[in-house]
Amino acid sequence: MRGLRCLMFFPVMLLLSSIAMGISNFLETKEEMRQDLTSALRQFVLDESRQSSLLDSLTTLHRDMVLTLNDEESHFNHQLSSASLKDTSHISVCLLSPDGQDLFKEEAFVCSDTLLWRCSQQEDNDAVIALKAYANPSLCAVLGHSDQRLPLTGLILCILLFLGMSWKARMSGSAEMSALSIQPMKREINLTPMQEQLMDMFATAPDHTLSKEAICAVLWPKKEQPENTLYTFISRLKVALKAQSDMEIVNKRGKEYQLVRKVKTD
Numbered sequence: 001m002r003g004l005r006c007l008m009f010f011p012v013m014l015l016l017s018s019i020a021m022g023i024s025n026f027l028e029t030k031e032e033m034r035q036d037l038t039s040a041l042r043q044f045v046l047d048e049s050r051q052s053s054l055l056d057s058l059t060t061l062h063r064d065m066v067l068t069l070n071d072e073e074s075h076f077n078h079q080l081s082s083a084s085l086k087d088t089s090h091i092s093v094c095l096l097s098p099d100g101q102d103l104f105k106e107e108a109f110v111c112s113d114t115l116l117w118r119c120s121q122q123e124d125n126d127a128v129i130a131l132k133a134y135a136n137p138s139l140c141a142v143l144g145h146s147d148q149r150l151p152l153t154g155l156i157l158c159i160l161l162f163l164g165m166s167w168k169a170r171m172s173g174s175a176e177m178s179a180l181s182i183q184p185m186k187r188e189i190n191l192t193p194m195q196e197q198l199m200d201m202f203a204t205a206p207d208h209t210l211s212k213e214a215i216c217a218v219l220w221p222k223k224e225q226p227e228n229t230l231y232t233f234i235s236r237l238k239v240a241l242k243a244q245s246d247m248e249i250v251n252k253r254g255k256e257y258q259l260v261r262k263v264k265t266d
Helices: 002-007 009-046 048-060 139-145 149-188 193-204 212-219 227-244
Strands: 066-069 089-095 115-122 125-135 209-211 247-252 256-261
Touching: 009 089, 009 115, 009 125, 009 139, 009 149, 193 212, 193 227, 193 256, 209 212, 212 227, 212 256, 227 247
Parallel strands: none
Antiparallel strands: 066 089, 089 125, 115 125, 209 256, 247 256
16 A cells, blocks of 8 residues: 555646646647737738728727727738637727826737827817727637647546556455455464465455365475365364354355355345
8 A cells, every 4th residue: 555655646747747737738729819919900900901991990089998890890800810819809008198108908818919100180289098909719619729738638647546556456455455454363263373374365365265275285395195184274274264253165166165254144
């Protein structure tokens, strides 16, 4: 179990690295979208044909209001390179106040830098116009635009490692619980040292099952033809268990012995 705890370090580090990489790629994509909006807004401001339509729309713009230009009015979306921004973006326009403050308070998933454009609506009156672009692409669109292949591979591998370790820990825990269930019983009955040794072997064996060859190899490694000795040894152990415990040894197919609990009958 201690070895499993040490190995848990690797999937945990893989999980954290994958999450960090996924977040980094997501934020990088969001920054690319912000730059795309800013670049497209700058092209819009520098386009003289757009300036004339913008000036026409400013005739109704007051100092304390924000004007939203849809795509039909600005054709702003044509300047964007990211397809995920084209259907959800718009431009907001306002007049800059004398103290240099704009009126933009809209919240969006991604927004451009604020650009200032000085225009002359009247010969003696220069107006400073502030422009800002906004977009609200879906989370799926942003994730699809960002490169999440490596983080996703890491997460899948991490899940597989966790499942494998969970299964290993469950199997180890079952073996330990089975072994522990036999230990108290050993202290309650009188056994010879060799009988206790065999009980320890049963406790740690899968399904508490041992082959005759495995028993002979451990208890009588140097004795030739120890089968007769084994039969006598098992018979005496069966008698001790029957008289002092609820455990018994059963013969399986004449080749193996299994330690089991007696079936209680009413």
